[in-house]
Amino acid sequence: MKISDEEMMSPTDIPFDKVPPYRVKVVEYVMPTTRNERKQLIRQHTWSAPNLPAEYIYINLCTDSGTNAMSDRQWGAMWLGDESYFNSKSWDPLQHVLKQYTGMEFVMPCHQGRSGEAIIYETFVKKGDLVPSNCHFTTTRAHCYFQEAEPIDITCSEYFDEESDFWFKGNMDTGKLKKLFIEQGERVGLVEVVVPNNLCAGQPVSMKNLRDIRSIIDKYKRRDVIFSLDAARISENAWMIKKHESGYGHKSCLDIVKEMMSYADISHMSAKKGGLVNIGGFVALKDRFQYQRLQPKLIRIDGFMTYGGLAGRDLEALAVGLMEGVNDYYLADKQRQCDVFAQACEKRGISIFHPACTLGVWIMAEHCLPHIDKHNGPATALCVQAYIEGGIGLTSMDSLHRGREDSRDPMNLDKIQLAPYELIRCALPRRVYTDAHYDWCAESIYRAMSWGDKVPPYVRQNMNLSRPALEKRDIGLRAFFDEYEPLFDHP
Ligand code: F0G
Numbered sequence: 001m002k003i004s005d006e007e008m009m010s011p012t013d014i015p016f017d018k019v020p021p022y023r024v025k026v027v028e029y030v031m032p033t034t035r036n037e038r039k040q041l042i043r044q045h046t047w048s049a050p051n052l053p054a055e056y057i058y059i060n061l062c063t064d065s066g067t068n069a070m071s072d073r074q075w076g077a078m079w080l081g082d083e084s085y086f087n088s089k090s091w092d093p094l095q096h097v098l099k100q101y102t103g104m105e106f107v108m109p110c111h112q113g114r115s116g117e118a119i120i121y122e123t124f125v126k127k128g129d130l131v132p133s134n135c136h137f138t139t140t141r142a143h144c145y146f147q148e149a150e151p152i153d154i155t156c157s158e159y160f161d162e163e164s165d166f167w168f169k170g171n172m173d174t175g176k177l178k179k180l181f182i183e184q185g186e187r188v189g190l191v192e193v194v195v196p197n198n199l200c201a202g203q204p205v206s207m208k209n210l211r212d213i214r215s216i217i218d219k220y221k222r223r224d225v226i227f228s229l230d231a232a233r234i235s236e237n238a239w240m241i242k243k244h245e246s247g248y249g250h251k252s253c254l255d256i257v258k259e260m261m262s263y264a265d266i267s268h269m270s271a272k273k274g275g276l277v278n279i280g281g282f283v284a285l286k287d288r289f290q291y292q293r294l295q296p297k298l299i300r301i302d303g304f305m306t307y308g309g310l311a312g313r314d315l316e317a318l319a320v321g322l323m324e325g326v327n328d329y330y331l332a333d334k335q336r337q338c339d340v341f342a343q344a345c346e347k348r349g350i351s352i353f354h355p356a357c358t359l360g361v362w363i364m365a366e367h368c369l370p371h372i373d374k375h376n377g378p379a380t381a382l383c384v385q386a387y388i389e390g391g392i393g394l395t396s397m398d399s400l401h402r403g404r405e406d407s408r409d410p411m412n413l414d415k416i417q418l419a420p421y422e423l424i425r426c427a428l429p430r431r432v433y434t435d436a437h438y439d440w441c442a443e444s445i446y447r448a449m450s451w452g453d454k455v456p457p458y459v460r461q462n463m464n465l466s467r468p469a470l471e472k473r474d475i476g477l478r479a480f481f482d483e484y485e486p487l488f489d490h491p
Pocket of ligand 1: 137140
């Protein structure tokens with residue numbers, strides 16, 4: 001059965017906000033494990049789910065990146081892959097879809113998000129620049145350091161207010177952006193906006209915020225400034241705008257995505273998220289000269305302009321996946337699953353960050369394990385215990401794991417700042433797990449939390465002896481190399 005993009009959007013009285021708009025054709029069996037085995041495994045693998053062999057993680061919410069289940073339409077399209085090096089025919093459908101999706105005229109494929117970012121930062125960010133963002137994702141932050149520029153995170157104040165019921169806590173603080181331009185505008189050549197704001201509890205950004213950022217750049221810039229949109233999960237952000245920003249309820253998410261893109265000069269996307277593929281990405285631009293400046297860099301780093309480091313079959317799968325990922329029924333279902341998980345947590349007294357938005361659910365570990373100090377990794381400890389209880393993989397984003405280096409003095413570990421919240425990210429792979437899986441995740445976290453002060457605090461291990469110190473331009477990737485150990489054994 002092959003259903004077209006248009007048919008997938010046909011009017012219906014089937015409640016696709018309560019049941020998924022698809023059914024399952026292929027299943028993947030998982031490795032059964034016991035609690036004792038999991039306790040051994042996590043000890044052997046430096047007390048970290050991301051370090052475990054993935055086969056031993058029953059429900060893996062460590063990331064939603066590249067973990068999507070593809071559709072029959074995508075697998076079918078892959079057979080059409082043209083593997084010619086130059087001007088593969090498979091670039092045609094993707095190019096067509098990318099122009100439609102972004103509303104931008106110039107598009108290039110890249111093998112994933114960070115390779116697209118690399119050529120943008122190499123071209124448009126200079127030594128000594130300030131690069132403001134609503135909160136850089138790890139890789140754009142790392143690209144700033146690599147260019148010897150300074151990443152500056154200016155997230156809106158509502159994000160830091162736990163009680164706030166604002167829907168768009170991922171926004172940039174536009175007052176601070178304006179001040180930065182007025183005081184140091186000659187140092188700002190690129191503004192990065194992440195939609196939704198992955199490292200700030202996945203919170204979405206409003207259309208108004210994007211519009212305001214555009215007008216601040218236009219009014220206050222002192223040199224050419226690129227408004228760059230990190231669009232990894234833009235369709236999921238569009239869903240939040242549709243539901244919670246006035247004037248957008250009647251619009252399709254595709255139209256909302258296009259309007260979001262219209263305020264930016266460049267957009268880069270890791271399609272491993274909202275593109276519903278396992279590998280892929282793109283860069284889209286409005287300006288021909290800027291596009292032409294990127295071309296030689298793309299060839300050097302990723303590949304020729306019509307494949308960007310991807311196989312022809314990957315291009316085909318992405319062309320189909322992008323449109324499936326922005327389908328309103330599909331997005332309603334993704335948010336529904338997120339709500340199911342959030343409610344399963346709250347029913348058990350597990351504290352979560354509000355609102356729980358399309359990307360996933362963030363657990364407030366400082367409330368779950370109040371006996372563990374912010375310096376001692378309450379989220380790190382809860383993640384490990386939850387793996388032991390139920391075989392679930394989660395990502396710790398607490399002060400111990402993800403405390404921010406001072407971007408003016410990044411090598412000085414004494415200046416690492418505490419995180420505003422001790423968060424665990426439960427990122428939802430797309431079309432992979434059922435409601436029952438999410439209920440088990442909530443149950444596992446509940447069992448972990450129920451051990452109370454028997455769950456051990458963590459400390460960072462001294463890594464200086466076991467590997468070369470990171471260079472300054474790689475320091476933004478510190479979190480991937482740090483190791484931790486519990487002060488006593490887990491129950
Ligand atoms: N931008 C955002 C907002 C991301 O979340 C990611 C990746 C990237 C860019 C880089 O894309 O991995 O394709 O090179 N995020 C993953 C995560 C790794 O788990 O959040 P990539």
